[in-house]
Amino acid sequence: MSDVPADLLYSEEHEYLKKTETADVYQVGITDYAQGELGDVVYVELPSAGETYTRGAVFGTVEAVKAVSDLYCPISGEIVEVNASLGDDPGKVNSDPYGAGWMVKIRISDETERDTLLGPDEYTKHIG
């Protein structure tokens, strides 16, 4: 069974949104389900801090042994931080997707977009 933490929001494309200490800044990564489907991640290509993305835009790619997959921005905003450590250790996406395997932190531009994301129950159903 895939881990779907109760305190996160999810996109249908299997990215998650997690609160940070800063009110309007959220951590983004891929879900435990997504990393399991992809298999061992070997490269993660991420944007640079300062770039802005609208919801649904491709902001990076994950190369796994079996397939390459685009990363879709789950919410509109500006990238304020990128997890550069994934360059040396992309396996963290597999071992700790909600922790050390995070990908970017994003300052969201439209609070209301959060309401369109899936809650844990809905996401569990989505992957079920």
Added chain:
Amino acid sequence: MAKELKRTPLFEEHRRLDGKLVPFAGYEMPVQYPSGILAEHQAVRERAGVFDVSHMGELEVRGGDALGFVQYITTNDASRLEVGQAQYSAFCGHDGAMLDDCIVYRFEDHYMLVVNASNVDKDRDWISQHTGRFDTQVIDRSEETGLIALQGPRSQAILARLSDADLENIRYYHFIEGTVADVPAVISRTGYTGEDGFELYLPADRTAHVWQQILEAGGRDAILPAGLGARDSLRLEMGYALYGNDIDERRTPLEAGLGWVTKLDKREFIGRDAIVKQKESGIRERLVGFICQERGFPRHGYAVQIDGEVVGEVTSGIVSPMLQQGIGMAYVPAETARPGTRIDIMVRDKAIPAEIVRPPFYKGGTVRK
């Protein structure tokens, strides 16, 4: 409706081990187990891994003309085999195109041809069509035969805990008939990983027992069950061709770099004339290995360019777990096939510079020569 997928004798074992099952060559096969492809790959390189390859086909060739028949349908010279020896070989059509690659085993009173799962029916029908002038029978033993590959430097030590056979004296590409965990087995020092190891041909209904015993006996060596994903990355690090990816019916053995198993000086065999003709007129394209100079994941179907012009296509590619670099195989024009030639691999619109090299990519394998 999709054709029902077949299951190997180890299907329940894969389920119990939580293997991720995918359709492959008409079978439901594990692509990986929970430890993941990289960990399985590493286990085989450093210790041991065990693979279910029961989906492979086994065709038995019997009769007074068995050797003459094998000689006629395969490209390598089976007359050089002694009893207890095996050789890599291929089947070609009359036009010289490769129908399959295979391993030919010589037993006391018959031969066994081990073929790719996806080609069993095609191969059996093809070779059965040509038995006409030979005193020979072809018997398909695929369903009743299980096949386990135990691979990695610890393989012999692990197998020795389950078998009294004189393993040390089985040379590379040789085999004996013995028992493993009290089950009669053909114990063959062969494999598809570049590491020392064995392939065990077993009665289908006893294969699960041997599988369980190997995992248990290999516990203290941290053996892992390994799936198709690791099988592919391991074989690719060695530059071993995979039928359906790197070789197929559009290619001759010469184009695929398999001239060494195509013995044009032996007597007539199917495809010989066409291959001789191609050798005389020159080969246009050749299968080569390449290694990426920058970060990039080459995949099947990606274009190969030289000076901005598409000259070929990647047939297999991966980021090598051992080298941490993109490696792969591709067909390129023969005049550019020399090691050292610079090419570009087009990874999603980005040109990744690469160099043509002679495999194996990974040179640390423990396979016995």
